[in-house]
Amino acid sequence: xxxxxxxxxxxxxxxxxxxxxxxxxxxxxxxxxxxxxxxxxxxxxxxxxxxxxxxxxxxxxxxxxxxxxxxxxxxxxxxxxxxxxxxxxxxxxxxxxxxxxxxxxxxxxxxxxxxxxxxxxxxxxxxxxxxxxxxxxxxxxxxxxxxxx
Amino acid sequence: xxxxxxxxxxxxxxxxxxxxxxxxxxxxxxxxxxxxxxxxxxxxxxxxxxxxxxxxxxxxxxxxxxxxxxxxxxxxxxxxxxxxxxxxxxxxxxxxxxxxxxxxxxxxxxxxxxxxxxxxxxxxxxxxxxxxxxxxxxxxxxxxxxxxxxxxxxxxxxxxxxxxxxxxxxxxxxxxxxxxxxxxxxxxxxxxxxxxxxxxxxxxxxxxxxxxxxxxxxxxxxxxxxxxxxxxxxxxxxxxxxxxxxxxxxxxxxxxxxxxxxxxxxxxxxxxxxxxxxxxxxxxxxxxxxxxxxxxxxxxxxxxxxxxxxxxxxxxxxxxxxxxxxxxxxxxxxxxxxxxxxxxxxxxxxxxxxxxxxxxxxxxxxxxxxxxxxxxxxxxxxxxxxxxxxxxxxxxxxxxxxxxxxxxxxxxxxxxxxxxxxxxxxxxxxxxxxxxxxxxxxxxxxxxxxxx
Numbered sequence: 289x290x291x292x293x294x295x296x297x298x299x300x301x302x303x304x305x306x307x308x309x310x311x312x313x314x315x316x317x318x319x320x321x322x323x324x325x326x327x328x329x330x331x332x333x334x335x336x337x338x339x340x341x342x343x344x345x346x347x348x349x350x351x352x353x354x355x356x357x358x359x360x361x362x363x364x365x366x367x368x369x370x371x372x373x374x375x376x377x378x379x380x381x382x383x384x385x386x387x388x389x390x391x392x393x394x395x396x397x398x399x400x401x402x403x404x405x406x407x408x409x410x411x412x413x414x415x416x417x418x419x420x421x422x423x424x425x426x427x428x429x430x431x432x433x434x435x436x437x
Numbered sequence: 438x439x440x441x442x443x444x445x446x447x448x449x450x451x452x453x454x455x456x457x458x459x460x461x462x463x464x465x466x467x468x469x470x471x472x473x474x475x476x477x478x479x480x481x482x483x484x485x486x487x488x489x490x491x492x493x494x495x496x497x498x499x500x501x502x503x504x505x506x507x508x509x510x511x512x513x514x515x516x517x518x519x520x521x522x523x524x525x526x527x528x529x530x531x532x533x534x535x536x537x538x539x540x541x542x543x544x545x546x547x548x549x550x551x552x553x554x555x556x557x558x559x560x561x562x563x564x565x566x567x568x569x570x571x572x573x574x575x576x577x578x579x580x581x582x583x584x585x586x587x588x589x590x591x592x593x594x595x596x597x598x599x600x601x602x603x604x605x606x607x608x609x610x611x612x613x614x615x616x617x618x619x620x621x622x623x624x625x626x627x628x629x630x631x632x633x634x635x636x637x638x639x640x641x642x643x644x645x646x647x648x649x650x651x652x653x654x655x656x657x658x659x660x661x662x663x664x665x666x667x668x669x670x671x672x673x674x675x676x677x678x679x680x681x682x683x684x685x686x687x688x689x690x691x692x693x694x695x696x697x698x699x700x701x702x703x704x705x706x707x708x709x710x711x712x713x714x715x716x717x718x719x720x721x722x723x724x725x726x727x728x729x730x731x732x733x734x735x736x737x738x739x740x741x742x743x744x745x746x747x748x749x750x751x752x753x754x755x756x757x758x759x760x761x762x763x764x765x766x767x768x769x770x771x772x773x774x775x776x777x778x779x780x781x782x783x784x785x786x787x788x789x790x791x792x793x794x795x796x797x798x799x800x801x802x803x804x805x806x807x808x809x810x811x812x813x814x815x816x817x818x819x820x821x822x823x824x825x826x827x828x829x830x831x832x833x834x835x836x837x838x839x840x841x842x843x844x845x846x847x848x849x850x851x852x853x854x855x856x857x858x859x860x861x862x863x864x865x866x867x868x869x870x871x872x873x874x875x876x877x878x879x880x881x882x883x884x885x886x887x888x889x
Contacts, residue, residue, distance in 0.1 A: 367488055367505035399505040400535070424509030426487040427502060428471055 368399035446518030451478035470496035563702035570637030596625035642874035648696035682871025798843035
C-alpha cells in the first residue's frame with residue numbers, strides 16, 4: 289500500500305500550492321483535491337492489481353430478482369468500513385427510494401485510513417441498503433439493492 | 438499472549454496455524470478469495486473475511502485487502518505462513534506501521550536474505566563456507582574466464598535476480614564459457630529484466646541439507662537439527678526427512694553451529710532455515726536462507742517434539758525462548774511425503790477438480806497435514822500440493838515402512854496424485870541406502886520411461 293506515495297503527493301501539493309492533482313502509474317491512481325478551507329477534500333486511491341490468470345470480469349453486480357422485482361445487488365469491491373456519508377455529521381450520499389445514475393457516489397469505504405468513494409455503475413432506484421453505517425465489510429459483500437431503470 | 442491473529446494464507450498451512458492458535462487460546466481470523474469460500478481453513482477459523490477474487494494477486498497477495506481485513510477484525514498480529522506474503526519485506530513493514538505484529542523476522546532480515554548475493558556475502562563475512570565463485574556480479578567475459586580459472590571447472594552461471602532454472606548455464610571449459618556467459622546474460626535480461634549474472638563452482642549431484650533455527654527477540658538462538666530435502670523434481674521438493682542419512686554426529690553439530698552463527702550475524706529473529714548444498718565429499722556450502730516457516734517443518738517437530746508454529750507466535754509476542762540447545766533431543770527419524778494433485782503418468786500435469794472420495798491414512802506414527810476433504814473442489818488458481826503425510830519412528834527403516842503403509846491407505850478419487858510415485862521413490866534401493874542425490878528423481882523417471 290502506498291501511504292508514503294500519497295504523503296509525497298500531498299507534500300507536492302503544498303510545495304507548489306496546487307489545488308488539485310491527479311497521478312497515474314502502473315497499478316496506482318491517486319487523485320487529491322483541496323477544499324475551500326485548504327483541507328484535502330477528495331481522496332481516491334485505486335490500486336489496480338495485474339491479472340495473472342484470465343478470468344471473467346463480472347460487471348459490477350449480478351444476481352437478478354429475489355422477490356419478483358427486477359433488482360440487482362451492488363457489492364463491495366474491497367475490504368473496509370462502510371460509511372453512508374462523507375463525514376459523521378454530513379448528509380448521506382443516498383437513501384432508500386432515491387434515484388441514482390452512473391457515476392453517482394453511493395458510499396465511502398474506508399480502508400487503511402483512506403476514504404474510497406464507491407460510484408454507481410448503473411442507473412436506477414435504491415430499493416434497500418443492506419449494511420449499517422460504520423459496519424465492517426468484506427470483498428464481494430452486498431451493499432445496495434437497486435432496481436435498474 | 439495475543440488474543441486475536443489473522444492468518445494471511447490458505448490451504449494446509451492456514452489450518453496448521455489455526456490449530457496452534459486454538460491450542461494457545463488465540464481467536465483466529467481467516468482470509469479467503471471468492472473461490473476458497475468453502476475451504477477448510479474458512480470453516481475452522483473463528484472469523485473469516487473475503488479479500489478478493491480468485492487470482493492470488495487479487496486476494497492472498499492483495500496487501501491493502503489483507504491489512505484492511507486485519508483492521509476491521511481488530512487483530513493484534515498476522516501470521517503469513519509460507520509463500521504469498523511470507524517473505525515480502527514491504528508487507529512486513531506495512532504491518533509494523535499499522536501496529537500489527539508480523540509473525541516472522543524483521544523487514545531487514547527478509548530484505549537481506551532475499552538478495553542472493555547479499556545473503557552470500559553476509560554468510561561469508563560470518564565465516565560460513567559459501568560456494569566458491571564471484572564476489573559480485575560479473576560484467577565482462579574476460580572476468581568470467583578469470584574466475585573460472587580460479588575456482589576450476591565445472592562452473593555454473595546464474596542470474597543474480599533469478600530462479601526457476603532460468604539464466605543458468607553449466608560449463609566445463611573455456612570454449613563453452615564465453616558463449617554460455619553471453620547467452621545467460623541475455624536470458625536473465627529477458628526473464629528478470631536484469632542481465633546481472635554471477636559465477637559459482639558447480640557442485641555435481643549435490644545433496645540438499647537445511648538447518649532449522651529459532652531466535653527470540655533477546656538474542657537467544659537454537660538450532661533444531663537438519664532436514665534432508667534431496668528428493669526433488671524440477672526443484673520442487675517431494676520427500677523430506679530428518680535427520681539426514683548423509684550426516685554423522687560431528688557434521689550435524691558443525692552445521693547446526695554454523696547455521697546459528699549465520700542467523701546471529703544478521704540479528705535474525707523468529708523461525709528460519711539455512712539451506713546448504715553438500716557435495717560427495719561431505720563439503721557443504723551456504724546456499725540461501727529462508728526467512729519463514731517451511732512446508733517441511735513437521736519432520737523437525739516430530740523429531741524434537743517442539744511445536745514450531747507455537748514458538749513463532751510466542752517469539753513474536755515477546756516471550757523468551759524457553760528451550761536451550763542442550764535440552765533439544767533428536768529422537769528417532771521422521772519422513773514427510775508431499776502429495777501433489779498431479780498425474781505422474783502424464784509428466785506431472787496438474788489435476789484440479791472435485792474430490793469425490795477420500796480416505797486419509799492414520800494409525801501409529803502417522804501425521805497428516807491437509808486441507809482437503811471429500812467433496813472439496815481443488816481449484817486451478819493455487820499450487821497443487823494437497824496434503825503432507827508424515828511418519829515418525831525410532832529408526833529410518835521403520836519410518837520408511839510406516840510411510841509406505843500410510844501411502845497405501847491414502848485413497849483419493851477421481852483426482853490423480855503423486856502418492857504412488859512417492860512410494861516408488863521410497864522403495865528404490867538408492868533411497869533406502871540414503872545414498873541419493875538431487876539427480877535421483879530424474880534417474881527414476883528415466884528408468885520408468887525405459888521400462889515403458
